[in-house]
Amino acid sequence: MDDNYQTYLNRVARMTLPESYRTQVQHIQESSKFKPHDGVRQPAPFPGYTLITPPAAEDTQNADFYSQIETYQRSLLELPIDSDLIVPLPPASFHLTVADLIWDHAFVHATEKNPQFEQELNSCLGDLFEQYQQLKSKATNPISWQMLGLIVMPRAVGVCLIPKDERCYEEIIQLRRLIYQNRKLMGLGIEQHYHFTAHITLGYFGEIPAELDRIKLSNMLSELNQQWLLNFPEILIHRVELRKFDNMTRYYRQPDWTSLDF
Numbered sequence: 001m002d003d004n005y006q007t008y009l010n011r012v013a014r015m016t017l018p019e020s021y022r023t024q025v026q027h028i029q030e031s032s033k034f035k036p037h038d039g040v041r042q043p044a045p046f047p048g049y050t051l052i053t054p055p056a057a058e059d060t061q062n063a064d065f066y067s068q069i070e071t072y073q074r075s076l077l078e079l080p081i082d083s084d085l086i087v088p089l090p091p092a093s094f095h096l097t098v099a100d101l102i103w104d105h106a107f108v109h110a111t112e113k114n115p116q117f118e119q120e121l122n123s124c125l126g127d128l129f130e131q132y133q134q135l136k137s138k139a140t141n142p143i144s145w146q147m148l149g150l151i152v153m154p155r156a157v158g159v160c161l162i163p164k165d166e167r168c169y170e171e172i173i174q175l176r177r178l179i180y181q182n183r184k185l186m187g188l189g190i191e192q193h194y195h196f197t198a199h200i201t202l203g204y205f206g207e208i209p210a211e212l213d214r215i216k217l218s219n220m221l222s223e224l225n226q227q228w229l230l231n232f233p234e235i236l237i238h239r240v241e242l243r244k245f246d247n248m249t250r251y252y253r254q255p256d257w258t259s260l261d262f
Helices: 005-015 018-025 059-075 104-113 116-135 168-182 183-187 213-226
Strands: 034-037 040-041 048-052 086-088 095-101 144-150 154-163 199-205 234-236 239-245 259-261
Touching: 005 116, 005 144, 005 154, 005 168, 005 199, 018 144, 018 213, 034 144, 059 086, 059 144, 059 199, 059 213, 095 104, 095 168, 095 239, 104 116, 104 259, 116 183, 116 239, 116 259, 144 213, 154 168, 234 259
Parallel strands: none
Antiparallel strands: 034 040, 048 095, 048 239, 086 199, 144 154, 144 234, 154 199, 239 259
């Protein structure tokens, strides 16, 4: 399902064009991942497992990258828009999702049906990581991706990433193929739902006013993106980990859960 290298570059490049913002802003929707509580939007329950890079608070190798992403988030939140329109994520939780695994209703169903779900998921991923190490290229250069620009999704806004070269792309896609084509993982309910679009989510859409000036909003987002066009911070993908989440603000793991070092 994932794109080849050139198709990926072409697709995400289009997502950062002004005309794309104009189109996407017409279709934004309130996210169910945050709910109003006493006048403040709080994270709603949304449990699952995922395969991600270490969250920003724990990823010292990418401290400079995440510092710049946090600055970008602040710039976004300082736009003259309704304060409830974008619910920001805590910068400590910023991360890159390498592979979505299972979440929400599918997570609840799978874990209720199989009390050993977590152990089986961890074991199966550990086996796959060993397999991947044998298949991957012997290149010693790090896997480096860089920020391309702002993207607007139906219920969220983030920054999109592109690989530094084709090898950096293929290393990640090869891992995703191993995961999504594995019969044991399929048996646990793991399946691929989306094309890979590497991104760091900055926030989710909250209340969308009926009188929202969508053209003005898309212009502001486009101008913000233009300001950052000459600044391409890089992230080194040096490790991915199995993590669990209860909502969209915190991702945690047990010491014996599997991980993969590149």
